[in-house]
Amino acid sequence: MNKQVIYLDNNATTQIDERVLDAMMPFLKDNFANANSTHLFGVESHEAVKKARRQVADLISAETNEMVFTSGATEAINLAIKGVAENYEKKGKHIITVSTEHYAVLDTCKYLETKGFEVTYLPVANDGLINIEDVKLALRHDTILVTVMYANNETGVLQNIQEIAEIAHAADAYFMTDATQAVGKIPIDVDNMGIDLMCMSGHKLYGPKGIGALYIRQRNNRIKLPALIHGGGHERGLRSGTLNVPGIVGLGAACAIAKKEMRQNEQHIKALRDYLENELLQIEDTSLNGNKKHRLYNTTNILFKDVDSDAMIMGLSNMENDLPLIAVSNGSACTSASIEPSHVLTAMGLNEIDSFSSIRFSIGKFSRIEQIYITIEVVKKCIYELREMILPI
Structure with missing residues (x-):
């Protein structure tokens, strides 16, 4: 029927944009080379990855060396939150998040609680917005990370992340946002907005599934994260493994189209x-x-x-x-x-x-x-x- x-x-x-699919097809059919190979076909794949990294960075006003490709936003969230927890636990073991976050954030925080970290889950008002005073009151001398979703996936509610980032930085804490629903829909300037870590996923902006990215600030207050996956030193040593070239090219094309349209x-x-x-x-x-x-x-x-x-x-x-x-x-x-x-x-x-x-x-x-x-x-x-x-x- x-x-x-x-x-x-x-x-x-x-739905994947036809133009995104067109950009991906050559790297699925003809040039299927490993982007780390040194022969001509590998170099072409490597150049395609460089172009895509630039396209993704341009969408959010980042630098190319601040973008790490992942399998999606969930992996990016795990890399970011667990990475900050591991690398900065000597400073403190307190994290602040929100009760309405995606489970990728909430479950990662719950896991860290089993490892001795303390997590404050901020409430929201009836309209889904955070009370900024609650953020200020929750901050402590040992707070290392504040993570607040930019746009809620169920209601679309947008938090004032720039103000929250300023408050977090004033307390010497890093600020992260899960911007999976926001990227490609609304303008984002990670530097001006004070974002230190930001997650995104290709299939939310008319790109392919199985590809995403993590923005990690390298300007000014540079953030260092330990590797999530070992074995070859890919993606600045944070995520080893053969690059998903078709997916990366698709994500780059989707970001370029989103910026233009x-x-x-x-x-x-x-x-x-x-x-x-x-x-x-x-x-x-x-x-x-x-x-x-x-x-x-x-x-x-x-x-x-x-x-x-x-x-x-x-x-x-x-x-x-x-x-x-x-x-x-x-x-x-x-x-x-x-x-x-x-x-x-x-x-x-x-x-x-x-x-x-x-x-x-x-x-x-x-x-x-x-x-x-x-x-x-x-x-x-x-x-x-x-x-x-x-x-x-």
């Missing part, structure tokens, strides 16, 4: 998000989760009272009817198999029932207004049907 598919789960992953993507996507959100919030007993002003322009997380989100997701992806298949989410893709309520929404004050009744719509640059029209009608139909099922007889 050929059914129309409307994909509105771009915070989980994005960021403004027009914002205008297109925001218009679609706002229209979808305004229409859905007209449904009775609905409300927005997260700060309406300080958030990504592609994300809306909506509470539909008395609607089970899993049932709604199944209804929107039902192969048995004549309606289009619509892909949405009720939390992070990395924890979608969990039966626990969203830790992000509960940290924002939602009870378990309301957390299980919330849906995330994340729009991408390939989304179209016709798809939004259809989504509104299908979502309304699904909600009314689900609510009728629970009405008392």
